[in-house]
Amino acid sequence: MSKSIPIFPDSEADLTPETKCGFCANSKCCTYITQSIDTPRSKADFDLLLWQVSHENISLYQDSDGWFLLIDNPCAHLQPDGGCGIYDDRPQICRDYSNDFCEYDAPATEGFKRYFEDYESLLAYCKKRFKRWGR
Template sequence: MTITKLRPGAGKPRRSQVPVGESLCEHCTAKCCQYFALPIDVPDSRRDFDFIRWYLLHDRASVFVDGGDWYLLVHTTCKHLQADNRCGIYETRPQICRDYTTDNCEYEDDWVYEKYFESPEQIAEYCDARFGPDSGQGFRSPRPTALPLA
């Protein structure tokens, strides 16, 4: 099967349509260079969930669960990713980049996580569902007092 380079905006071929020996990176949007994920301890207490809540209070952070493992996901683009989605320091790139392969990469963009949290409210609700409502202050601000009726 032969495939010609696609026009911009024409979409990209499925993984199975890319000829053997040709790099998926030729057709990709460099998703792998636009975030990083770090494993975090599996939360097992309200205090652990409060730490995750703190992560989610930061811009461009989310948390996901995959295979029972929890990860902090930071949505940020590598400083050396060029406009054509190529690495600007390819010859001197870090070892983690050298070790990365396209064998199981997210090329198809159809990845689904077991759990995905993007806001502190989502993690608070999950924590409440797991442990029951918090008898103390908890994650949320106290409910404002009602205004007197006139």
């Protein structure tokens, strides 16, 4: 379990790059992974994605960098206090992640052009996108 109670600094000045993660309610950046995928174009492409988003905690989005699967699953190394259990040995992608403007500041969904959180939402899009959807 990660931290669940939001913590806010007494003043803006207390919020620095060094202290910010300590104030973060749920260490959101450690609770999912994303996987880049080829831009879906055909009915077959979307049919496959419908299968993928039918699985729990799998969603799909498009942002300015392209299309991605979003797998909501916390990292096994995330500690109850929100810290990293392998901090000194954490993977490079974790080291490279900047907290300059992250999910403490705004939900990532704000940067999404399209977001399909489940089968129903993607199916509705498919039916709009393809005049004849179905078999």
